[in-house]
Amino acid sequence: xxxxxxxxxxxxxxxxxxxxxxxxxxxxxxxxxxxxxxxxxxxxxxxxxxxxxxxxxxxxxxxxxxxxxxxxxxxxxxxxxxxxxxxxxxxxxxxxxxxxxxxxxxxxxxxxxxxxxxxxxxxxxxxxxxxxxxxxxxxxxxxxxxxxxxxxxxxxxxxxxxxxxxxxxxxxxxxxxxxxxxxxxxxxxxxxxxxxxxxxxxxxxxxxxxxxxxxxxxxxxxxxxxxxxxxxxxxxxxxxxxxxxxxxxx
Amino acid sequence: xxxxxxxxxxxxxxxxxxxxxxxxxxxxxxxxxxxxxxxxxxxxxxxxxxxxxxxxxxxxxxxxxxxxxxxxxxxxxxxxxxxxxxxxxxxxxxxxxxxxxxxxxxxxxxxxxxxxxxxxxxxxxxxxxxxxxxxxxxxxxxxxxxxxxxxxxxxxxxxxxxxxxxxxxxxxxxxxxxxxxxxxxxxxxxxxxxxxxxxxxxxxxxxxxxxxxxxxxxxxxxxxxxxxxxxxxxxxxxxxxxxxxxxxxx
DNA sequence: CTAGTGCACTGGTCCGACCAGTAGGCTACG
DNA sequence: CGTAGCCTACTGGTCGGACCAGTGCACTAG
Numbered sequence: 001x002x003x004x005x006x007x008x009x010x011x012x013x014x015x016x017x018x019x020x021x022x023x024x025x026x027x028x029x030x031x032x033x034x035x036x037x038x039x040x041x042x043x044x045x046x047x048x049x050x051x052x053x054x055x056x057x058x059x060x061x062x063x064x065x066x067x068x069x070x071x072x073x074x075x076x077x078x079x080x081x082x083x084x085x086x087x088x089x090x091x092x093x094x095x096x097x098x099x100x101x102x103x104x105x106x107x108x109x110x111x112x113x114x115x116x117x118x119x120x121x122x123x124x125x126x127x128x129x130x131x132x133x134x135x136x137x138x139x140x141x142x143x144x145x146x147x148x149x150x151x152x153x154x155x156x157x158x159x160x161x162x163x164x165x166x167x168x169x170x171x172x173x174x175x176x177x178x179x180x181x182x183x184x185x186x187x188x189x190x191x192x193x194x195x196x197x198x199x200x201x202x203x204x205x206x207x208x209x210x211x212x213x214x215x216x217x218x219x220x221x222x223x224x225x226x227x228x229x230x231x232x233x234x235x236x237x238x239x240x241x242x243x244x245x246x247x248x249x250x
Numbered sequence: 251x252x253x254x255x256x257x258x259x260x261x262x263x264x265x266x267x268x269x270x271x272x273x274x275x276x277x278x279x280x281x282x283x284x285x286x287x288x289x290x291x292x293x294x295x296x297x298x299x300x301x302x303x304x305x306x307x308x309x310x311x312x313x314x315x316x317x318x319x320x321x322x323x324x325x326x327x328x329x330x331x332x333x334x335x336x337x338x339x340x341x342x343x344x345x346x347x348x349x350x351x352x353x354x355x356x357x358x359x360x361x362x363x364x365x366x367x368x369x370x371x372x373x374x375x376x377x378x379x380x381x382x383x384x385x386x387x388x389x390x391x392x393x394x395x396x397x398x399x400x401x402x403x404x405x406x407x408x409x410x411x412x413x414x415x416x417x418x419x420x421x422x423x424x425x426x427x428x429x430x431x432x433x434x435x436x437x438x439x440x441x442x443x444x445x446x447x448x449x450x451x452x453x454x455x456x457x458x459x460x461x462x463x464x465x466x467x468x469x470x471x472x473x474x475x476x477x478x479x480x481x482x483x484x485x486x487x488x489x490x491x492x493x494x495x496x497x498x499x500x
Numbered sequence: 501c502t503a504g505t506g507c508a509c510t511g512g513t514c515c516g517a518c519c520a521g522t523a524g525g526c527t528a529c530g
Numbered sequence: 531c532g533t534a535g536c537c538t539a540c541t542g543g544t545c546g547g548a549c550c551a552g553t554g555c556a557c558t559a560g
Contacts, residue, residue, distance in 0.1 A: 013542095013543070014543080014544070015543090027346045039510065039511085040511065041509090041511095049544075049545085050544060050546065051545090051547095052302055052305070052544065052545070052546090055511085056306060056309045056543095058511095059265070059306045059310050060313045062310075063313040064313060064343065069512095070510085070511075070553085071512060071551070071552055072511070072551075072554080073509095073552090074508085074509060074510060074553065074555080075510080076511095077511090082347050084344060086336075086343070087341055087344060089340075090314065090315070090334075090336040090337040090339075090340050091337060093314060093315075093332070093336070094332060094334060095419070097332045098332050098418060098422075099279075104417050104418060104419055107369075108417060108419040108420065111361065111362075111365040111420070112361075115361040118498065119357075119494065122494075123494065167358060168349070169350065169358040169427070170358065170361070177419070219500055243372075244369065244372075244373065247369055247372040247468065248365075250468070250469055263511095263513095264512080264513070265512090289542085290541085291540095299514085300513060301514090302513065302515090303512085303514080305542085305543085306512095306513095319541090319542060320522085320541085321542040321543060322520075322521035322523080322540085323522065323523085324522065324524080325541080326541080326542095327542090
């Protein structure tokens, strides 16, 4: 050991330096949402680079959800308020590209939804209870209408629960994983011959969950929600993956 | 109502169309990690656009962690195996601007870690039990060495548990959220005057969790792991957010 | 005072060029 | 014949200039 420590040199592209600088300015708060960046032609003067380089940097910042550019805007790119959109996007990519099995996805939904219900039972407001109640009403009315409307109402219920948990990560992950699961099997559900019976059973289960949330019984709400989701999806999960799902049912 | 329904026209930038096409090819699996995209000059011919446009598209794809370009590479951009780097990046950004609170992050870790333990208690192999045991051994040896080594051993334990859960989503999210939490407060922990006492208590807690996992008692392992994490981090969470954490402790 | 028009500026796209890297084939030497 | 080293044909990174279609604002004509 000993001797001079040489660090490997990392060639940094010009546009990356620009990204770093603007990103730092935004995240440190010296550039607030709603403010405008200088125009591309002015940025290329400030950074002493060509416009192509400035634009590549702006594309990266835009992909990260930090800024937005509109053609014709007399001002420069707009600094956006922080939204979890980029997080949502990368989470979606992860779930799509990483060859996740339906079992894993459903299992993750069970975990998230149960936690959301557990928290919602303690933290929900009366307005959020009303939202959940209204969503179940929509589900009931939708049985005769069709699966799409039923599914939308079901989503509304789970969204209300997720919001009531007051944890944005739970909210986002719930949304992402749900949309992927639905994308994989919604047409199968919609075409099931006994789908009306499934819908009614699902409604009854949701009512039980809501009752537990209303009563403030978090563990019960969590257990019921896991069971609800298991019953609803287990038929579409390969038999080999079902034991892993049942492991969540205690 | 009635009459022809006109959809609002959405001007789509050329580079966005390119991003969509390549993204779709990667996520759908028709382009596998390790494969190469055509060179920029060839892409500009295939998409019938200029090289600038191709490059802006590639910058976006690179920001999303899907491809990587190296200058001088005789082949085109390389399709990358998925890494949670983009996920990590966007979550870090949100955490930096206080869009995600420490309380939410710790809460999410409690949810994930408890679920991982619950599943690991049922699904773990003997080799994985050995890994967890070895990690605790490292933790014990690290108390005298320093916090960094202790933390690394702690990470190894939780990683082993996450792997034993056999759910990649839990594994990845655990990893990302943990590193962000540690990035926020590791220096505070490292500088705590009573850190040695904290480490010993943490080791004892981990041993209890491992015993429950070994015994196959999932619910106990889950409860203990939540308590362990709560005890370890609660001191760094603002008092106003603590009730939300305690809501997970039943 | 208002309605309308034009201008100045924006971002989106294209083109052509040059540079610095890399890899692999080719050559010249041992 | 084998190998070390050069040379070339690519690659991506950057530059500068150009044109177009939008947008907002100031100015003008009613």
